[in-house]
Amino acid sequence: MIVPLVTPVPTSGAGSDLVVVLDGGSGRFAAADRIGQALSQPPRRLLIRCPRGTLPPQPTPELLQGFDTATQITALAHWLRHQPFPRSAMVWIATDPDHTARALILARIALGSQGIRVGTADWPTPSSAERRKLLRDALRLTLWRATGSTGAWLVPDALARKRADCGV
Template identity: 70%
Template sequence: MPLTAAGLMRPPMLVALVLAVSAAGLWLAWPWLAPLWFSVSAAPDRPDRLVVLDGTPSRLAQAERLAAALPPQRLLIRCPRSTPPPQPLPELLQGFDTTTQITALADWLRVQPVPSPRRVWIATDPDHTARAVLLARLALGGRGLAVAPAPPPPPSTLERRKLLRDALRLTLWRAIGSSGGWLVPEQVARKRVACGV
């Protein structure tokens, strides 16, 4: 980096560096800022949507508890090989882990006709909720969608490690459109086979 005699950067380089760091910071913070600035109206034609991640009985029970408190539209995201729910729900048979389920939801919401939901409620296991909500905020927050429950319960130690890994994957997805499955092809292949995707 070119320095002047006093050891300081030249003003144009300093300005460029400050602008680059500011732009990167805004891009990283956008999923949290956009819902505050561009919140989707609370009009009745924009109902909440309840999204259930995977079809395990405990996650479906959590969805029923949330649905009793509010009347949202529902969507189940599950692996094709997992057990379907006892009562039919609209489904996305995509996603073999939390990150791919959330990216599938974001892609699905992007192609839906307007109006989009004003808030997306995530229903999953209590221990999985913190990670799923954070990832949904990363993927959907930039579109001005609020993600609930807020605040999510604190994650366990194991979930914290997964949360950091998956947050990095979602950030990569926001930047280049891929969650980085090409970095670990054997793991992705194993998960796809287990899920039937």
């Protein structure tokens, strides 16, 4: 059976939506606020961050850890497997404008396979560096879906640097 890399998701539906902030700099929390204000019902919030990342504003949303976009999205997918999440609800990703397209596509790869819909946003055109990272990370998430590993161990120097920067 061939599984599509990205599953198209509808953008409507009522329920208990979830806004996920990836490694919360102040601009990312502002993006989460804008998303929340645009929704018909107040969403739940979740922060995924490095232990050394920016401290969240109070009150603190639930926290998960990841040291890069791929591990943050897989942490989200694992967490959602064990949560009561209504099928009518959507996950919204709050991040920096240049990072938005990559984060949303990765979330769709990881969460779409679980039947979880990822909300759309206005996608600014990503930089060429972000487009290269998108291809790399899409392959990592596809590997994760097949094996349970993002393959970060294939690049040990980058893995060690990211973990050290994050304090993991």
